[in-house]
Amino acid sequence: MAAQLSPSPLIFHHEDIILKTQNNSKPKTNANSLIGSLSNCRNVKELEQYHAQLTKTGICKTISVVNKMVVTCAEIATLESLDYARKVFELFAKYREMCDFLFLWNSLIRGYASVGLGDESIFLYLRMMNEGVVPDNFTFPFVLSGCTKILAFREGNQVHGCLMKMGFNEDTFIQNSLIHLYSENGDMEAAKLVFDGMLERNVVSWTSLIRGYVRGDCERKAVDLFFEMVESGIRPSAVTMTCVVSACAKLGDLELGERVCACMRSCGVEENDALVNALVDMYMKCGVIETAKRIFDECTDRNLVLYNTMMSNYVREGLAKEALTVFREMLMAGLRPDYITMLAIVSACAELGNLVYGMECHGYILRNGFNGLDYVINAVIDMYMKCDEPDYACYIFDPMVNKTTVSWNTMVAGFIRNGDIEPASRMFNLMPDKDLVSWNTIIGALVQESLFEEALELFRMMQNKGVKGDKVTMVSVASACGYLGALDLAKWVHYYIENNEITCDMCLSTALVDMYARCGDPQSSMQVFHKMREKDVSAWTASIGAMAMEGSGEKAIILFDEMIKQGVKPDGVAFLGVLTACSHSGLVEEGQRFFRSMKDDYGSPPKVVHYGCMVDLLGRAGMLKEAHKFIQNMPMEPNDVVWGALLAACRIHKNVELATYAAKRVTEFAPDRTGIHILLSNVYASAGKWCDVARVRMQLKEKGWHKPPGSSSIEVNGTINEFTASDESHPQMTHIARMLEEMCCRLKDAGHVPNLSHVLLDVDEHEKEHALNRHSEKLAIAFGLISTDHGDQIRVIKNLRMCADCHTFAKFVSDTYSREIVVRDNNRFHFFRQGLCSCRDFW
DNA sequence: GTAGGGTTAG
Structure with missing residues (x-):
C-alpha cells in the first residue's frame, strides 16, 4: 500500500487550477523548456527545485505541469516519488475532465508495478474501471506486470478475461505481459498457448517464454528456444542473453555456455550490468573460476549484485577465504552490505569456523534488521552450529516464532555434523513439516552411522508419507543397499531411479557402481560405469x-x-x-x-593406510619377513592397522611367533581393539596351542569383551534370513538340518574332507566336526538350496572372514549341486562356480 | 509500454 503522504512544499489549490485554466494563458517559451526539464528529474528533490523555478514564472499550476509532474514521478518510480505523484493525482481527480486523465491513471499503475507495489496497481485499475474510465492498450501491460510482481495470478486471470472481452487480445505488448504472467506462475502450457497464438512476436515475446522455462527448471528447453529465436532472425537483447546465460549457469554446462556466448558475440549484443553479472555467475557455476575472476576484475564499476555473485559462488565452491577477500574489497569500494552479502559472509564464517567474525556479522544483521528474514537467520543458526556452538544456535532457534522447515533442517543437520545423533533424531521427530531435505538429512546420517536397515526403513516411511526421493536420497539408499549386500533391493533401487526420472549424476552413478559391486554383481556394476558420460x-x-x-x-x-x-x-x-x-x-x-x-x-x-595395504599385500603373499621389514622402514609411526595387517597375514601363514609380536604392537596402539585378540587366539588355535587360546579368551572375558558372533544372511523373496553359528532359531531349522546332513554325505562322497584346524574349540574330533558343520555360512547355503530354484544363484553375506573349511565346502557344493554361490565376507567376494572360487584360494 | 542478475538446510 502507498505509504502515508508526507507534507510537501508542492501544494495545489484547485482554485488556482481553475483560475489558470480559465485564463487559458499560453506558457512562455522559457517556461516550456522548464516544463520539459521536469522529465529529466531523477528524484523528488530535483522536482521540487524545478517547481520552485516554475513558481517564479507563475505558471506552476497549469495542467501540463501537473501532467508532467505525475508522469515524471511515476517514471522515477521510488516510493517517495510515487507518494508525491499519488497526492497530485488525487487532488486532480476532481477535475479529470480537464486533462488527459487516462494517461495519469496509466502512469500511476505503471509506477506502482515497477516498484513492486502490484496491489496498488490492481487497486487503481479496479477503481478506474469502477469509475467508468475505459482502459487502453497501455493500461493492460502495466496492470498485468503488477499482478505478476506480487504473484496475484487469480487477479491476472481476471484481467486476461476482461481484456479478451474488450478485444485487446491481439496486442503484442499485452500478449507479452500474459506470457510473463503465466510463466511466473509456472504454467508454461498457458504461456506457450499465448505465444503460439501470436500474430507477431518480438524479442520480448521470446525472452519471456525463455525466462519461463529457466524458472521452471527446463533449462535445455530454454536454450533450444533461444537458438530457435536467433535462427528465425530475431536479434537477442541483453535481457535475452541474461536469461539464457543464467540457464547455462543452472545447468553448469560450460560447453553450452560457450556456444551461447559465441552466438551473443556474433549478434553484437551490448553488455550491461545484469548480463555481466550473469556471465560471471555462469563461469563460476561451470567451475571456470579464473574466467569469472577475470571478468570481475576487468569490470570498472562493480555493483553490489556483482560483488554478491562473486562472494556467494566462492562460498559455494568452498573458497570461503576468497569470499572474505572480495568482501573486504567491497567495503573498501564504499558499498554497503545487504542481506544477500550477509548470507554469503555468514556462510563463509561457518565454513571457516570463524566464530568471532561470525558473531560480528550477526551483530551487523541485528543492527540492520536483517534478522527478520528467515533466510538470514537460518544461515546464522547454521554458522553457530558449524562453529561448534550448538547452545548459541538453540538460543536463536528456540524462541523463533517464524521457524521454517529450513530452520529445523539446519538444526538437525548441525547436530548430525557434530555427531549428536540423538538430539538430531529427536528434532526430526518433532518437526511439524518434513520436506525432502529433512528426510535426506536423517537418512544420510543413518547411513553414515552404519545403521543401514534403519535408513531403508526411513526411506520406506518417507514414501508412505508421499515424499518422493531425489538423487540425494538415492545416493544414501544405494549406499545402504550396498552395505547390506541386498541385490534384489539394489535392482529395485536402480529401477526406481530410472522410473522416477531421477537424474543420475556422477555422484549417484558412482554410488550405483559401488552398490552393485558390494552386492556381488560386478557385471551390473561395470555396466553402470561404462554408461557414464563423464x-x-x-x-x-x-x-x-x-x-x-x-x-x-x-x-x-x-x-x-x-x-x-x-x-x-x-x-x-x-x-x-x-x-x-x-x-x-x-x-x-x-x-x-x-x-x-x-x-x-x-x-x-x-599415507599410513597405503603402508597398511602394502603390509597386507606382502603378508598375504607369504612374504612375512619382508612385510615386517617394510614396517620397520616406514617413514612414519606404524599404527594398529599396519600391525593388524601383519597379524592377519601371520594367521593365514600360521606364524605364531610373529603373530604374538604383532598382536602386542597392535595392543599398544589400540588397547580396545577386541578383534585383534580374537585374531591372535585364532592363530594359537590353528596351531593347536590351546593353552594360549584359553589365556587370551580369559583376558577378553575379564575385560568384558566378547567375540562378535559370525553371522551370515541370505535374502529370499525380499526377506533377509540371518543365521549365526549353531543357531537353531530359524523356523525351518529341521529342514535345514536334514539338508546339511545330506549335503555332508554327498560332499564326502565327492571327496570333501572337513578341515578341523579352524575349529577354535578344545574338544574332541566329533564335536569339532559338528560345530564346523553349523557355521553360519553353511546354514545359509543349506537354506538357500532348499528355498530357491535350481538355476538361482545362492547369495550369502557374511560379517567375518570366511573360514577355510567353509570355503572348500562352498566349492564342493557349487560343483555337486550345480549352483553358483556368491559369498561376501567382510572385505571381498567369493564367486563359487563348478568347484572353483574366483579368489583362486587366495584371500 | 512488455522481458533480466546475486538467496539458507541434505
Missing part, C-alpha cells in the same frame, strides 16, 4: 574397487591405467583401491610399482 576420480575408484572385490586384480589394474590415460589424476583413495586389488590377487610386483609411483609420479607420498 567419469571423475571417484567413479574410476568405484569401478576399480568393484574389480578388487571380485578378485580381478588384473582388470582393476587395466582400469587404473585407463583412468590415467584419460587424464584423470589418481588420488589417495584411487591408489588404495588399486593396491587392495593387487593384494587380493597376490600381484606383489604390480602393487610395489603402484606404491612407488604414488610419490615418484604423482607427488602424493603414501
Whole structure:
C-alpha cells in the first residue's frame, strides 16, 4: 500500500487550477523548456527545485505541469516519488475532465508495478474501471506486470478475461505481459498457448517464454528456444542473453555456455550490468573460476549484485577465504552490505569456523534488521552450529516464532555434523513439516552411522508419507543397499531411479557402481560405469574397487591405467583401491610399482593406510619377513592397522611367533581393539596351542569383551534370513538340518574332507566336526538350496572372514549341486562356480 | 509500454 503522504512544499489549490485554466494563458517559451526539464528529474528533490523555478514564472499550476509532474514521478518510480505523484493525482481527480486523465491513471499503475507495489496497481485499475474510465492498450501491460510482481495470478486471470472481452487480445505488448504472467506462475502450457497464438512476436515475446522455462527448471528447453529465436532472425537483447546465460549457469554446462556466448558475440549484443553479472555467475557455476575472476576484475564499476555473485559462488565452491577477500574489497569500494552479502559472509564464517567474525556479522544483521528474514537467520543458526556452538544456535532457534522447515533442517543437520545423533533424531521427530531435505538429512546420517536397515526403513516411511526421493536420497539408499549386500533391493533401487526420472549424476552413478559391486554383481556394476558420460576420480575408484572385490586384480589394474590415460589424476583413495586389488590377487610386483609411483609420479607420498595395504599385500603373499621389514622402514609411526595387517597375514601363514609380536604392537596402539585378540587366539588355535587360546579368551572375558558372533544372511523373496553359528532359531531349522546332513554325505562322497584346524574349540574330533558343520555360512547355503530354484544363484553375506573349511565346502557344493554361490565376507567376494572360487584360494 | 542478475538446510 502507498505509504502515508508526507507534507510537501508542492501544494495545489484547485482554485488556482481553475483560475489558470480559465485564463487559458499560453506558457512562455522559457517556461516550456522548464516544463520539459521536469522529465529529466531523477528524484523528488530535483522536482521540487524545478517547481520552485516554475513558481517564479507563475505558471506552476497549469495542467501540463501537473501532467508532467505525475508522469515524471511515476517514471522515477521510488516510493517517495510515487507518494508525491499519488497526492497530485488525487487532488486532480476532481477535475479529470480537464486533462488527459487516462494517461495519469496509466502512469500511476505503471509506477506502482515497477516498484513492486502490484496491489496498488490492481487497486487503481479496479477503481478506474469502477469509475467508468475505459482502459487502453497501455493500461493492460502495466496492470498485468503488477499482478505478476506480487504473484496475484487469480487477479491476472481476471484481467486476461476482461481484456479478451474488450478485444485487446491481439496486442503484442499485452500478449507479452500474459506470457510473463503465466510463466511466473509456472504454467508454461498457458504461456506457450499465448505465444503460439501470436500474430507477431518480438524479442520480448521470446525472452519471456525463455525466462519461463529457466524458472521452471527446463533449462535445455530454454536454450533450444533461444537458438530457435536467433535462427528465425530475431536479434537477442541483453535481457535475452541474461536469461539464457543464467540457464547455462543452472545447468553448469560450460560447453553450452560457450556456444551461447559465441552466438551473443556474433549478434553484437551490448553488455550491461545484469548480463555481466550473469556471465560471471555462469563461469563460476561451470567451475571456470579464473574466467569469472577475470571478468570481475576487468569490470570498472562493480555493483553490489556483482560483488554478491562473486562472494556467494566462492562460498559455494568452498573458497570461503576468497569470499572474505572480495568482501573486504567491497567495503573498501564504499558499498554497503545487504542481506544477500550477509548470507554469503555468514556462510563463509561457518565454513571457516570463524566464530568471532561470525558473531560480528550477526551483530551487523541485528543492527540492520536483517534478522527478520528467515533466510538470514537460518544461515546464522547454521554458522553457530558449524562453529561448534550448538547452545548459541538453540538460543536463536528456540524462541523463533517464524521457524521454517529450513530452520529445523539446519538444526538437525548441525547436530548430525557434530555427531549428536540423538538430539538430531529427536528434532526430526518433532518437526511439524518434513520436506525432502529433512528426510535426506536423517537418512544420510543413518547411513553414515552404519545403521543401514534403519535408513531403508526411513526411506520406506518417507514414501508412505508421499515424499518422493531425489538423487540425494538415492545416493544414501544405494549406499545402504550396498552395505547390506541386498541385490534384489539394489535392482529395485536402480529401477526406481530410472522410473522416477531421477537424474543420475556422477555422484549417484558412482554410488550405483559401488552398490552393485558390494552386492556381488560386478557385471551390473561395470555396466553402470561404462554408461557414464563423464567419469571423475571417484567413479574410476568405484569401478576399480568393484574389480578388487571380485578378485580381478588384473582388470582393476587395466582400469587404473585407463583412468590415467584419460587424464584423470589418481588420488589417495584411487591408489588404495588399486593396491587392495593387487593384494587380493597376490600381484606383489604390480602393487610395489603402484606404491612407488604414488610419490615418484604423482607427488602424493603414501599415507599410513597405503603402508597398511602394502603390509597386507606382502603378508598375504607369504612374504612375512619382508612385510615386517617394510614396517620397520616406514617413514612414519606404524599404527594398529599396519600391525593388524601383519597379524592377519601371520594367521593365514600360521606364524605364531610373529603373530604374538604383532598382536602386542597392535595392543599398544589400540588397547580396545577386541578383534585383534580374537585374531591372535585364532592363530594359537590353528596351531593347536590351546593353552594360549584359553589365556587370551580369559583376558577378553575379564575385560568384558566378547567375540562378535559370525553371522551370515541370505535374502529370499525380499526377506533377509540371518543365521549365526549353531543357531537353531530359524523356523525351518529341521529342514535345514536334514539338508546339511545330506549335503555332508554327498560332499564326502565327492571327496570333501572337513578341515578341523579352524575349529577354535578344545574338544574332541566329533564335536569339532559338528560345530564346523553349523557355521553360519553353511546354514545359509543349506537354506538357500532348499528355498530357491535350481538355476538361482545362492547369495550369502557374511560379517567375518570366511573360514577355510567353509570355503572348500562352498566349492564342493557349487560343483555337486550345480549352483553358483556368491559369498561376501567382510572385505571381498567369493564367486563359487563348478568347484572353483574366483579368489583362486587366495584371500 | 512488455522481458533480466546475486538467496539458507541434505
